Amino acid sequence: MNAERIYRMLLRAYPPAFRAEYGREMVLVFRDQCRDSDVRTLGFWMRVFSDIVRSAPTLRAEATRTVEVIMKLAAIPTVLLAAFGIFGAVNDWSAASQHAGTYVLAIVMGVAASLLLLGAGVAILLQKRQAARLTLVASLLCFIATRLVFPWMGLFLQLVGSVLPVGLLIALYWPRKSSTLGAASIALVALSGLGLAVPQLCRAQALPLGRWTGWAGPMDRPSAYPITLDVTRASDSLQIMLHPADGNDYRLDAIRLRDDTLNFTLHLARALPPGDVPGGAHGSSCTLLRQRAGYYTGLCTGPDGMRSDLSMVPPGSTHAADTVKDLPLTAAQRESLVGSYSVTLPMGGQDVLRIFEENGILKAHSSHENRTGRLLYQGDGAFRPEGSDFVITFVIEAGRATSFQGLREDGVIKGTRTQ
Amino acid sequence: MSRNPQKQPFPESFPPLSPPTFHILLALADGELHGYAIMKGVTARSEGTVRLGPGTLYGALKRLLEDGLVEEAGERADPEQSDERRRYYRLTSVGRSVARAEAERLDALVRVARRKKLLGVRPA
Numbered sequence: 001m002n003a004e005r006i007y008r009m010l011l012r013a014y015p016p017a018f019r020a021e022y023g024r025e026m027v028l029v030f031r032d033q034c035r036d037s038d039v040r041t042l043g044f045w046m047r048v049f050s051d052i053v054r055s056a057p058t059l060r061a062e063a064t065r066t067v068e069v070i071m072k073l074a075a076i077p078t079v080l081l082a083a084f085g086i087f088g089a090v091n092d093w094s095a096a097s098q099h100a101g102t103y104v105l106a107i108v109m110g111v112a113a114s115l116l117l118l119g120a121g122v123a124i125l126l127q128k129r130q131a132a133r134l135t136l137v138a139s140l141l142c143f144i145a146t147r148l149v150f151p152w153m154g155l156f157l158q159l160v161g162s163v164l165p166v167g168l169l170i171a172l173y174w175p176r177k178s179s180t181l182g183a184a185s186i187a188l189v190a191l192s193g194l195g196l197a198v199p200q201l202c203r204a205q206a207l208p209l210g211r212w213t214g215w216a217g218p219m220d221r222p223s224a225y226p227i228t229l230d231v232t233r234a235s236d237s238l239q240i241m242l243h244p245a246d247g248n249d250y251r252l253d254a255i256r257l258r259d260d261t262l263n264f265t266l267h268l269a270r271a272l273p274p275g276d277v278p279g280g281a282h283g284s285s286c287t288l289l290r291q292r293a294g295y296y297t298g299l300c301t302g303p304d305g306m307r308s309d310l311s312m313v314p315p316g317s318t319h320a321a322d323t324v325k326d327l328p329l330t331a332a333q334r335e336s337l338v339g340s341y342s343v344t345l346p347m348g349g350q351d352v353l354r355i356f357e358e359n360g361i362l363k364a365h366s367s368h369e370n371r372t373g374r375l376l377y378q379g380d381g382a383f384r385p386e387g388s389d390f391v392i393t394f395v396i397e398a399g400r401a402t403s404f405q406g407l408r409e410d411g412v413i414k415g416t417r418t419q
Numbered sequence: 420m421s422r423n424p425q426k427q428p429f430p431e432s433f434p435p436l437s438p439p440t441f442h443i444l445l446a447l448a449d450g451e452l453h454g455y456a457i458m459k460g461v462t463a464r465s466e467g468t469v470r471l472g473p474g475t476l477y478g479a480l481k482r483l484l485e486d487g488l489v490e491e492a493g494e495r496a497d498p499e500q501s502d503e504r505r506r507y508y509r510l511t512s513v514g515r516s517v518a519r520a521e522a523e524r525l526d527a528l529v530r531v532a533r534r535k536k537l538l539g540v541r542p543a
Contacts, residue, residue: 018478021481022480025477028503029455029476051471051473051475052474054474055472056474
């Protein structure tokens with residue numbers, strides 16, 4: 001391979017446009033250099049490589065103009081995201097069952113922020129930098145105000161509304177020559193936004209998706225109405241359906257999860273015939289608090305002021321909800337459990353649990369705690385010791401309990417029948 | 420002709436120039452030259468201390484063309500080199516003013532250096 005062919009290959013280090021304009025001239029110059037120098041020396045090729053290494057990256061950087069390219073690429077999704085924001089606000093408005101004052105304000109300001117973002121995207125595409133800056137600042141201010149009156153805004157909208165304008169503003173204010181720094185700053189802002197979003201993402205995970213269980217019933221009475229709930233996520237919002245035993249499903253609207261408090265309203269899922277007045281829990285406002293064990297419990301207040309207990313237990317939880325069931329047991333069921341059990345406690349301690357029947361009520365005595373209390377039947381072989389916040393599940397073999405297991409706050413307890 | 424006619428550069432806004440750029444302008448101050456002639460002129464004028472490779476040379480020429488300091492002067496063969504047609508470049512009036520401004524800036528610096536006895540006093 002001769003020197004000129006090698007040099008033609010090395011020219012690929014330069015931007016294509018530059019090569020097209022000056023490549024032929026550069027080869028001619030190189031040919032002249034070859035004629036006037038000894039191409040077989042290391043020094044000659046060192047000078048050739050040094051020249052390419054020093055000049056090609058600079059020319060490539062100039063050709064790319066990183067920020068300008070990023071700005072144009074960012075402007076198109078900005079326009080699309082802003083349009084999506086407007087569409088989402090309108091959709092949210094039509095889907096909402098009630099329009100409170102703050103909600104109306106949030107929707108109006110959200111639409112304004114989206115419109116301004118849309119304008120900024122168009123201004124960037126038209127290379128109207130000053131107009132783009134002003135609309136971005138206005139959009140950001142509008143978004144911050146929206147976020148303040150509507151704190152339960154979806155995570156995706158929060159990212160779009162805050163990180164995008166800030167990133168674009170930095171890029172627009174950055175001097176042209178510092179294009180790499182400008183691009184780096186945009187990446188930094190995006191990463192910061194992601195960092196801010198992570199805690200929110202974690203909090204969103206605090207409401208696990210899937211089939212939940214729970215109980216509902218009039219306040220101050222043992223809840224005897226089991227319910228199930230389906231928690232799903234559609235785009236950036238939660239969707240929860242409550243299924244009572246009577247088949248009248250409820251939709252949870254205006255779901256707000258802030259820290260450990262879950263708020264929502266209940267609405268009948270099915271459409272009512274014209275003139276039919278909805279009864280039951282329709283229109284109830286609920287406030288549930290997250291318990292240490294991970295489940296939620298609280299109160300629902302109906303439009304007529306009627307208050308009800310409601311507990312929601314996430315999937316996979318072995319803890320009992322705060323509302324305790326006390327299902328009836330047959331004499332045979334009680335008899336199958338009566339006996340003494342050797343218990344291994346979570347920290348390795350030992351206990352002896354004696355289960356006995358007294359006046360048709362199943363009770364348990366712990367020698368370790370020297371305490372006697374009722375065993376409340378929760379169904380499916382699970383019992384809750386009265387006054388505790390955990391359940392134990394018995395293994396029944398040949399009509400007789402042989403062992404049990406439970407999960408307390410401090411770990412697993414296991415019991416094995418000894419008598 | 421400048422490739423960027425919308426730019427109307429002020430000569431005093433360009434200095435300080437990079438050494439390769441100033442050397443190219445100095446080379447072109449003598450008249451129209453093609454790339455290799457510029458390179459040889461720079462090497463000779465700097466007594467070998469500044470050597471422009473093709474990439475550095477044409478990268479600088481590209482910027483000078485964009486800034487309107489240099490313009491193309493057509494293509495023709497150089498009888499001393501070969502019969503291939505080469506692109507020639509020449510200074511624009513703005514380019515000449517910029518070169519002069521840079522030379523004056525350097526001259527002022529040299530005078531300061533002389534006053535401070537950093538350089539020997541030029542014999543009368």
